[in-house]
Every structure is written in structure tokens, then in C-alpha cells.
Amino acid sequence: MLAPRYWGVHLLAVVLTAAAVGLGVWQYDAWQARRAAEAQDLTRVEPVALRSVIGPDDPFPGNRIGQPVILGGTWVPDGTVYVSGREQDGREGYWVVTPLAITGAHDPAIPVVRGWVSDPGRAPAPPTGYGELVGWLQPPEGTGEADPDPGDDVLPQLRTADVIQHVDQDLYGAYAVVADRAAPGKWPVGDRATNDGTTGLEHADLEQLPDAGRFTALRNLLYAIEWWFFAAFALFVWVRWIRDETVRAREADTETQATSAEGAAGEPAGTAVDGQ
Secondary structure, X not given: OOOHHHHHXXXXXXXXXXXXXXXXXXXXXXXXXXXXXXXXXXXXXXXXXXXXXXXXOOOOOHHHOXXXXXEEEEEOHHHOEEEEEEEEOOEEEEEEEEEEEOOOOOOOXXXXXXXXXXXXXXXXXXXXXXXXXXXXXXXXXXXXXXXXXXXXXXXXXXXXXXXXXXXXXXXXXXXXXXXXXXXXXXXXXXXXXXXXXXXXXXXXXXXXXXXXXXXXXXXXXXXXXXXXXHHHHHHHHHHHHHHHHHHHHHHXXXXXXXXXXXXXHHHHHHXXXXXX
């Protein structure tokens, strides 16, 4: 099967199989990219009031990860904590988190990630008074990591059970990351936010993005599967052809050998007749 006359067939099979596999990978990457893009874009939907999404005693709605919500209330500066192990542009640092009581000073509060800082000692003073902003809603973290020093203001994760030790009021079963962008509208975002407490801090990145829709870019995924099916079919045809050609060559060799054997067996008798 390695004879020069078969090289063209082998080359064609390799090219077709490799092309189909490559096109399948391309469509699969497109599927993943579009899903990631939609997850990002969900953070740009129109903000809604916090209480229309979750109440103080409600569990976190799993389909609202990244939902922009309008927050308005009173800052609880004494409840400020710093969440360690947060990477920003390749640098290790801390989230600066201050609860915002919705709406009065003694009402249930939601922890707000105001921004990122490389060291808690460099963080600006926590805000006071009334604050209004747009935040991306996130579920509480729960990695199970224990707080090595419960007496300080540094936490290993943003978990409601840990933050509540630093305030004298109930907390929502969620936290929010201050949004620096939002859908077009008169929202308190960025420079327009009222006392958003982000001055002197770098904007914090989202840890959890919203889920893309179940059928997002489904066509790309189906195309990927289709191309891989074509690759498998081309490979099957190639292997089948090699097997058939090998069997045919063996049969031809066997027939040739049998013919030669018959000729060799009949030659002495023919010689004897001639001798007579």
C-alpha cells in the first residue's frame, strides 16, 4: 500500500480528514466564544431594582448571576472587610467590601465590592452616608476555606456567614460588584454614581459570569459535530479501501502462485509425452 501509485489516494485521505477535523475545531471554538460573549453581554442588560430580584430573606436566584441591580441605601463603614487572594492583571491583592443597608441605616444590607487594592493599608477610608450605584449581582462564595484569624477584617472568601460577623444587621444572600458600565440609560454608574466609594480603588473584576442561554450558538456546535462526522467517515472509507486493496492484492498473489504451481506441476508430464 506504500507503492508510489497509491500516494495520491493516501494524500487525499489525509487532507480531507485533517480539513474536516480542523473545521470542526474551528466551529467548536466559535461555539465557546459566542457563549462567553453572551455571558459577558448579560451584564449589560437594563438594571433593575434589587428587591425585584432578591429579598433580604430569599435564596439567590440561580438565573440572575451578573444581573445589574440598582442599589440605594446607607453605607455601613464599620462593616468593611478585605477579601484576600484576588488577582488583578496578574497581581495578588484584596477586594474592598463595604455593606450597603437597603434602604435605611438599620435595614438588611448587601455586601458591595467597591474595588481592588494591592494592600488593605492602602485602601481609602470607607464611604459614609447615602450611596446609590449599579452593581452586578453575585451569589455568596462558599469554598469551605476557614478564616485563619476571625478577629481581623481580612477574609479568605466573600461568604455571608463571615461578613455578618462584622455588622449588626441582617445581610442579603448575595453580594454586588460595583459596575463601571451598564446599558444606555441614566444609571448611577462610574462618575455618575452617588458616593459609590470607589475613589482610590481599581475596579474589581467579576468572579462569576452569568450563564449563557442553553441554545446559544447551538448551530456552531452542530456544525462542529457534523465536520467531525465527515472526518470519521473519510477515515472509515480510507481504512476500508486499504483493507479491500490489501485483500485483493493477497488474492491476486494467491491466484498467481496457484497458477504458477499448476504450471510447474504439469511441466514434467508434458516433457514425458514429448519424449515419447
